[in-house]
Amino acid sequence: MAELRDMYDEVAPPSPQVLAEGRARLLTATREDGRRSVRPRRYRGLLAVALTGTVATATAAGAVAIMAQGSDVGGPREIQQVSARDVLTRAAAVARMEPELKPRPDQYLFTRSQDTWGPGAVTPGKPKGQRTRQVWERADGSVPGLLRTSCWRRPASTCDTPLVNEDAPKNQPVPAPGSYLWTVRELPKLLKLWGDQLNAPAPSPSTDPSIEAWSAPHDLVHQGYLPPRLRAQVFEFLADVPGVRVDENATDPLGRPGIALSKDNRNLRQELIFDRRTYRFLGSRDLPLGPRAKITDWTEQPEGAGFELARTILEVKVVDRLPT
Template sequence: MNEIELLREWDADAPPLSDTARARARARLYQAMRAPAAAPVVVGRRPLLRIAVAGAAAVAVTATVVVAQDAGGNAPRTQTVSATTVLRGAAAEALRTEKPLAPRDDQFIYTKEVIERRPVSGGPVKKWVDESWSSVDGSKKGYVSELGHKQWVPVYQPGQSTWPPSKWSELKELPTDPGKLTATLRDMGGKPDYGRPTRADEWPMVQIFLSGLLRHSVLPKGLRSAAFEALAAAPGVKVLPGRTEFNGHTAIGVRYIVGPPGTSAKDGGRLLLFDAKTYRYLGLRERAAEKGTAYAYDQSQYIVADGVVDRVFQRP
């Protein structure tokens, strides 16, 4: 069993977990993340691929990267940028550019995302443009596309919920203080202990929950910024040395680490990319391989449009 399957089993209609049961669940999540990687799985109402887009962004506070900047037409100068600076810059940019939305329960969140696969050994690039419509309160059937595979999403059953929350009414209840947000997600729906520091062995689980939260293209005011600030406090992630190009932008890459070498969560592959000047989050790039084959590819994905609409197949 992997950590995503554990999340799928979460049942909001069940009695609240005891401290012992909650600790046991944390341990199972951490053990699952140390297990060998498996094939992609569907996560509740959305595949794992989308969950990974924006959330697994914990960044080491000690890592730095040197980037070149244009000093007003003069020769480029260099500036040492810490990982904390990148994540907190992303938080500030998210707060500055967020959309003041208050969707009704009967509406849908629309997302348009581009995914590209470039073979490592060369060859044609595969490209998908995925559009999805998610019910604001889960009371209406949604429609999602992943790598061109389209499917209807059933309505929530009575008492059904997810963790982290996906209904807008529940998202609005999450704190926008970064420390409190971390504690709330960490304590899995129980009464959060804001005064207790998050232990090192709990951070992998917190990152999974923040990943699930940040998969939403639209969030209540201040919540995305708080999530980036919370991730800036997570240990163990590096800034990629040098610069890269991504979707027409000069980007700083952030590579996350949530487990020791030799585990499925080792240092590698996945990069979160931020604009080198504004620190705006751009998208995800990762190296992957098809299971049982020698085919390896670099996959990029980024959101090009989002908004609130009244019905499935309507666009903002």
């Protein structure tokens, strides 16, 4: 026992991220009611899809046809459907397992992410550009934040850009619209509003309410940090949006295997990417559907649309002040 106690003291405890991923893997191995199955199951459902499935066809309902092997030796092979709802429901459950950051109004949320753009963002071996973004945002939005990235043409140096909302009035209320604390307070109302718009009759035959119902929450998840409980609510809301495509053979900007859920917004395909094994949210990607930019130098991010842009979050934490 003494040796075991010494070993315990010498080994560092696992990080919250490792614990969350372990819980996620356990979740995928259990039934929907959370209980272990004591009998051999004929099919392993979404877990088998995540480990061995191959994408066949993305349907308008957002389902992917997967061949699943029966547990009986020599048993028949049958088609199983993996839907966007399945992925988003599990992603919501995984999100709720993550620890929540709770900044004070006078503290800052620090987010480190990586942007990748150009054909190489989705096509290995093609030209691409990338840079790391560091963002400090005041929790209540009462003072400007800061964006720090590598300088164009001088990648070894960093350049700082103040994050100022020039459209905001001088005497705007606190928390400021768009800030972290404002989003935490208003997101449940926004989800209800988007849900009402989704369920209401379309104002015209050419209007698709599901596009806005996907686009607005997508941008919210794409842009910054949301508390796990609210991110889970967003995923559960998106599970009810019709016409979401599923691509189980996607990769995130870091090359990690994932499941991409996407919907077309006019000339832009907006994707959310989840880990193929744990269903943890990895990042997002925008793919142009119209004419693509004809650019040979991808070291600088082009202005406007017409090129692939992917983003993945690398780190989020709470800090007391802006960097000097």
